[in-house]
Amino acid sequence: xxxxxxxxxxxxxxxxxxxxxxxxxxxxxxxxxxxxxxxxxxxxxxxxxxxxxxxxxxxxxxxxxxxxxxxxxxxxxxxxxxxxxxxxxxxxxxxxxxxxxxxxxxxxxxxxxxxxxxxxxxxxxxxxxxxxxxxxxxxxxxxxxxxxxxxxxxxxxxxxxxxxxxxxxxxxxxxxxxxxxxxxxxxxxxxxxxxxxxxxxxxxxxxxxxxxxxxxxxxxxxxxxxxxxxxxxxxxxxxxxxxxxxxxxxxxxxxxxxxxxxxxxxxxxxxxxxxxxxxxxxxxxxxxxxxxxxxxxxxx
Amino acid sequence: xxxxxxxxxxxxxxxxxxxxxxxxxxxxxxxxxxxxxxxxxxxxxxxxxxxxxxxxxxxxxxxxxxxxxxxxxxxxxxxxxxxxxxxxxxxxxxxxxxxxxxxxxxxxxxxxxxxxxxxxxxxxxxxxxxxxxxxxxxxxxxxxxxxxxxxxxxxxxxxxxxxxxxxxxxxxxxxxxxxxxxxxxxxxxxxxxxxxxxxxxxxxxxxxxxxxxxxxxxxxxxxxxxxxxxxxxxxxxxxxxxxxxxxxxxxxxxxxxxxxxxxxxxxxxxxxxxxxxxxxxxxxxxxxxxxxxxxxxxxx
Amino acid sequence: xxxxxxxxxxxxxxxxxxxxxxxxxxxxxxxxxxxxxxxxxxxxxxxxxxxxxxxxxxxxxxxxxxxxxxxxxxxxxxxxxxxxxxxxxxxxxxxxxxxxxxxxxxxxxxxxxxxxxxxxxxxxxxxxxxxxxxxxxxxxxxxxxxxxxxxxxxxxxxxxxxxxxxxxxxxxxxxxxxxxxxxxxxxxxxxxxxxxxxxxxxxxxxxxxxxxxxxxxxxxxxxxxxxxxxxxxxxxxxxxxxxxxxxxxxxxxxxxxxxxxxxxxxxxxxxxxxxxxxxxxxxxxxxxxxxxxxxxxxxx
Numbered sequence: 099x100x101x102x103x104x105x106x107x108x109x110x111x112x113x114x115x116x117x118x119x120x121x122x123x124x125x126x127x128x129x130x131x132x133x134x135x136x137x138x139x140x141x142x143x144x145x146x147x148x149x150x151x152x153x154x155x156x157x158x159x160x161x162x163x164x165x166x167x168x169x170x171x172x173x174x175x176x177x178x179x180x181x182x183x184x185x186x187x188x189x190x191x192x193x194x195x196x197x198x199x200x201x202x203x204x205x206x207x208x209x210x211x212x213x214x215x216x217x218x219x220x221x222x223x224x225x226x227x228x229x230x231x232x233x234x235x236x237x238x239x240x241x242x243x244x245x246x247x248x249x250x251x252x253x254x255x256x257x258x259x260x261x262x263x264x265x266x267x268x269x270x271x272x273x274x275x276x277x278x279x280x281x282x283x284x285x286x287x288x289x290x291x292x293x294x295x296x297x298x299x300x301x302x303x304x305x306x307x308x309x310x311x312x313x314x315x316x317x318x319x320x321x322x323x324x325x326x327x328x329x330x331x332x333x334x335x336x337x338x339x340x341x342x343x344x345x346x347x348x349x350x351x352x353x354x355x356x357x358x359x360x361x362x363x364x365x366x367x368x369x370x371x372x373x374x375x376x377x378x379x380x381x382x383x384x385x386x387x388x389x390x391x392x393x394x395x396x397x398x
Numbered sequence: 399x400x401x402x403x404x405x406x407x408x409x410x411x412x413x414x415x416x417x418x419x420x421x422x423x424x425x426x427x428x429x430x431x432x433x434x435x436x437x438x439x440x441x442x443x444x445x446x447x448x449x450x451x452x453x454x455x456x457x458x459x460x461x462x463x464x465x466x467x468x469x470x471x472x473x474x475x476x477x478x479x480x481x482x483x484x485x486x487x488x489x490x491x492x493x494x495x496x497x498x499x500x501x502x503x504x505x506x507x508x509x510x511x512x513x514x515x516x517x518x519x520x521x522x523x524x525x526x527x528x529x530x531x532x533x534x535x536x537x538x539x540x541x542x543x544x545x546x547x548x549x550x551x552x553x554x555x556x557x558x559x560x561x562x563x564x565x566x567x568x569x570x571x572x573x574x575x576x577x578x579x580x581x582x583x584x585x586x587x588x589x590x591x592x593x594x595x596x597x598x599x600x601x602x603x604x605x606x607x608x609x610x611x612x613x614x615x616x617x618x619x620x621x622x623x624x625x626x627x628x629x630x631x632x633x634x635x636x637x638x639x640x641x642x643x644x645x646x647x648x649x650x651x652x653x654x655x656x657x658x659x660x661x662x663x664x665x666x667x668x669x670x671x672x673x674x675x676x677x678x679x680x681x682x683x684x685x686x687x688x689x690x691x692x693x694x695x696x697x698x
Numbered sequence: 699x700x701x702x703x704x705x706x707x708x709x710x711x712x713x714x715x716x717x718x719x720x721x722x723x724x725x726x727x728x729x730x731x732x733x734x735x736x737x738x739x740x741x742x743x744x745x746x747x748x749x750x751x752x753x754x755x756x757x758x759x760x761x762x763x764x765x766x767x768x769x770x771x772x773x774x775x776x777x778x779x780x781x782x783x784x785x786x787x788x789x790x791x792x793x794x795x796x797x798x799x800x801x802x803x804x805x806x807x808x809x810x811x812x813x814x815x816x817x818x819x820x821x822x823x824x825x826x827x828x829x830x831x832x833x834x835x836x837x838x839x840x841x842x843x844x845x846x847x848x849x850x851x852x853x854x855x856x857x858x859x860x861x862x863x864x865x866x867x868x869x870x871x872x873x874x875x876x877x878x879x880x881x882x883x884x885x886x887x888x889x890x891x892x893x894x895x896x897x898x899x900x901x902x903x904x905x906x907x908x909x910x911x912x913x914x915x916x917x918x919x920x921x922x923x924x925x926x927x928x929x930x931x932x933x934x935x936x937x938x939x940x941x942x943x944x945x946x947x948x949x950x951x952x953x954x955x956x957x958x959x960x961x962x963x964x965x966x967x968x969x970x971x972x973x974x975x976x977x978x979x980x981x982x983x984x985x986x987x988x989x990x991x992x993x994x995x996x997x998x
Binding site for chain 3: 448649
């Protein structure tokens, strides 16, 4: 019955669309749906996060869960306890599910023997499935479909948890994805398009965050130079198609990957993505316990 | 409908007295009043706090809110996210209000576009409106009025979030305030009264905290010397009027601004102030959403 | 009416068995028992902890409490506030009970004037009564009695919060306890038995954690050498009686005090202890407020 959410590629197309349908339902007919029994959820964040962490917490509260937040600081992780033993502990002491962000790629491979659902809130530079789902939901809300949608992803593709998952997902769903940005941040520099070309090509222009905190060395250019070379300037924004939208996983470096004035412009869906993040997380929490909308809760 | 609480001086006299009335009502007829709908509240504390933080949390729980606590450590603030973007995120992901403490003076000027209520839990060395309100409530409980009440404020007036607000508020309400303490900690040394004079003058003797953590350099005198020169010693306590009371915003440096034995003496209202802090915070939370006691909740 | 839980030796034999009976009842007939009124509980953890902290939190949530977690970082403790003033603050602002872990031995001696129940979650290297209770519960579940039960405790007895309390408790309850491990970690080296002898003697073999974080200097031997000399190897496990069980307070140093493969072996009750920890904590919370199962809650 338990259903983990670990990687986008573990989902069938049907499952993926089912999650998006559920997320959308939480915005309309099933706004008030809650678990018939109160669930106790632990959010285990071994890396800093605001959006993902509190978005999960918000979703959990809305579903009438009891919520505990755990950070490595002030825990037995400081005494050298392994991730497996930490998670097994939460299972043993009565938690019904865990949400985990951890810096180790695919940390969940160590967690095969855990019996409660695991929801991946980001692993290393690998996966971030709820981010991918909220991006997809935002795109579908805008265009009503994925078939033929052109997605331009610009920036630090190499270190992005988002770029590869969304490309795979879009492929399955009938969309097309192209990457651009500094060559040293491309997996495949031969496939790298120019930023000017991409912004006028895309139905969706997704700017990635310059992850200062992941780069040991500083960028070799100033922030203003990066914006000019690879960022979404007002000039580039004017080159976008009339119906095209701007996305960004946030937190935004204003004035680096995007002009600060564009963050809340008419084309921007950046804060809408955050709203959608809560819907998606409600959907994957509901799925984790095998519920449908017609069982239990206010919607029953 | 949303009502921020940012600065005491933003309140009319009527509003100010209305909040005090509501706070008092929470101690008597409306103890069990709760929001008819569960609210989701984020306490964003960018500076250390025990009393204010957990007092807000206690108030929120008593009002049947769902509570999430956020500290800058372990958040995207560590990735350089701006305060505006952090608060906008909490709005976007479904929080109904935010309580904020931040070291920047009047940080809320950046937050004009936020649509959910903002409750100021202390900014820089500027404002701390709920502290001021709880002080006023404590005074009114004691004397039944503000007219003619003499308030002596002694200590680090210059860096105090409390001293200036309470002086302004007392002026509006008909009371009188005088300051004393080390000359270098006065805004206006020419108005500085002697400590001995103040303790025998005041109906309320409010000792301020020596804020070691805000002073780059150490005090030039020992703690015992400070107590003797500017603190509330037992000798000075004996000089107080029979009906006069002792107040302190806490945390107390025992043996510095006040003799440790006086912290819980008969004249002291220090822990009573903390109790009142919860009442005041319930009142401003209720106000933030535009409720009156006769709408919703158990009191309806 | 308030009942603190500070030290095992403060309990009479009747009280101790009563708590174990209540804990067991929470596993069977009274699983759903809750406080008739919602209690507001503060977990004050001044030292790192995962198991104890979140086990208390789980117990509190299951009893329908409202839970706030406090750590010294980000609090007024950073401004030098005393433990007494911190706890008095939580009492003043409406908390109904506090759970405290603190590095100072018998910190609670300072807290005589606190009017709300105090539950000790570990003090210095002195007491950890809920750990002792969960160990006892685990033993009684296994053997149905304490009389004649042989408990072997192996490892860092000197710095253990568990070893001395459980020895005293077992003595009162009719069991027998022997210690083994490195001589420099014994209170009384003349009473130290060999590890080989102990593992074949005990009905319960309790391995203690090598507390790297409490030892200023490093162990003088490698981890593999410690395991071979004093740890529970597979070879030693094979020497245990057929019905004997393995216990450990956790977090486990896998491959140091116990072979990693034994942590979840058939004889191990290590994760069962954690489960029991929640039952015990529910029992002491219930006791703190003087409830019996037939008052209030779902079980009434």
